[in-house]
Amino acid sequence: MTTAPTASAPPPAPLTPEPAAKGKATRPGDKIFIGMSRGSGIFLLVVMAAIAAFLTYRAYIAISQNEANFLTAFEWNPQGDPPRFGIAILAYGTVVSSIIAMVIAVPISVGIALFVSHYAPRRLAGPLGYVIDLLAAVPSIVYGLWGALVLVPYLDGMNMWLDQYFGWTYLFDKSGSGPARNLFTVGILLAVMILPVITNVTREVFLQVPKMHEEAALALGATRWEVIRMSVLPFGRSGIISASMLGLGRALGETMAVATVLSPNFLFSGHLLDPGGGTFAQNIAAKFNEANEFGRDALIASGLVLFVMTLLVNGAARLIIARRKEYSGANA
Numbered sequence: 445m446t447t448a449p450t451a452s453a454p455p456p457a458p459l460t461p462e463p464a465a466k467g468k469a470t471r472p473g474d475k476i477f478i479g480m481s482r483g484s485g486i487f488l489l490v491v492m493a494a495i496a497a498f499l500t501y502r503a504y505i506a507i508s509q510n511e512a513n514f515l516t517a518f519e520w521n522p523q524g525d526p527p528r529f530g531i532a533i534l535a536y537g538t539v540v541s542s543i544i545a546m547v548i549a550v551p552i553s554v555g556i557a558l559f560v561s562h563y564a565p566r567r568l569a570g571p572l573g574y575v576i577d578l579l580a581a582v583p584s585i586v587y588g589l590w591g592a593l594v595l596v597p598y599l600d601g602m603n604m605w606l607d608q609y610f611g612w613t614y615l616f617d618k619s620g621s622g623p624a625r626n627l628f629t630v631g632i633l634l635a636v637m638i639l640p641v642i643t644n645v646t647r648e649v650f651l652q653v654p655k656m657h658e659e660a661a662l663a664l665g666a667t668r669w670e671v672i673r674m675s676v677l678p679f680g681r682s683g684i685i686s687a688s689m690l691g692l693g694r695a696l697g698e699t700m701a702v703a704t705v706l707s708p709n710f711l712f713s714g715h716l717l718d719p720g721g722g723t724f725a726q727n728i729a730a731k732f733n734e735a736n737e738f739g740r741d742a743l744i745a746s747g748l749v750l751f752v753m754t755l756l757v758n759g760a761a762r763l764i765i766a767r768r769k770e771y772s773g774a775n776a
Contacts, residue, residue, distance in 0.1 A: 496751070503745035506738060514745065518712050520727070522742035523735065529742050531749055533710045537627055537721040538750070541702070542695040544631025544716075545638055550688050552635075553642035558672060560643075561650040573647065579640035588704030591633040596705060599624040599632070603717045618717040625707040628716040630723070633705055634698055638691035645690060649683030650676055682765045689761035693754055699725035724750040 507514050510527055517530020560569050560576070600623060607618035657675040666674065677684075702723050708730060709720040728743045735743060 499744055499748040499751055502741045503748045506741035506745045509738070510742070518710055520710055520731075520742075522739045527738065527742070531724070531746050533712060534722050534724045534727055534746055535749065536712065537630075537706075538696060538723040538725075538753075540716070540721075541627050541630040541634055541723060542692060544628065545634035545695045546688065546692055548632065548635035549639045549642055549691060550684075553639050553646055553687070553691075554684060556639075556643045557646035557650055558676070560647050562668070562672060562676065576640045576643050576647070580644050584637065584698060584701045585704070587633060587637050588701035591629070591701060591705040595633060596624050596629060599629050603628070607717060614714065615716050617715050619713075619715055620718040620720075622707070622719045624717070625705060625719050626717055627706075627721045630702050630706050630721075631716075633701055634695045637698065637701060638694050641694060642687045642691040645687035646680065646684055649680040649687070653679045685761060685764055689757060692757055696754060696757065697725050697750065698723075699729045702726040703729050 506522065506527075506529075510522075510529060512519065512528035512530050514530055516532050517528065518532050520529045520533075521527065522529045556576075560572050564572060603618055603624050603626075606616040610616040611618065653676050657679065658671050661671045661675050703726045706721060706723075706726060707719045708722040708726060710722065711720055713720060724746050728747055732740060732743055
């Protein structure tokens, strides 16, 4: 007599806790942390909205009584009768000085970051990193004093040289006289100020490059420069853009250093070596104390424009990073 084999019962499945849905807290600590995170984010949005509302309200009071075109006028006389003021010179000076600073600072910063992270001996890379961190923390007034006492006298001769050999480019045609208190000097000073900021962030990004990428390239016979070109720079592209936008934000809003170096006026000149010009932050710092209530509203209106410019720069940076994310090594 034979008996049919009976199927054995499957072993019971191990009891494992179900994963919590994304964003749904299951424990008290998680609930507290999520609540604090959301509260911090909402608080930041409320603060930003409050700043925007305050600037918009005070700016509307001034602009509604302005007899000149606020965006295109080349004068600043909000306490006149009637009041006339515009931001054309301020916008031009802010943008031009920031562009000069970025053109000078970004390539140098990337070069320094590559040297510290991939070329310098370890005994030298450490102290260099500390020096860069210290330079990023120096107050702007110190840079301003250095610019006024050292940079301006030194650039007098350089301005004459640029005028002599590159005056045909119109930009370096020095039509006026006087010390080098111009937008070109401001751009160089801003480049010195934002250089450690960009270098610091870029260096940290380069240090995060996966070692396997570099070792794989070396194993294929790539040179040190080819490793950097094919592995390090593509991986750090988003970080370089973020660091550059961080430096640009500081250049756009720099106040005391620019006010110390620049000889402000509201005469438009396309010659970078001619004295004069102005920026939003410098104009606010120079005229806020001597202005009456309406004059302060006019300065706040110019500050609103700077606020919008900063938001646009940050938004553009986020857009560029989002579009280039798939090409970076961060997703590898």
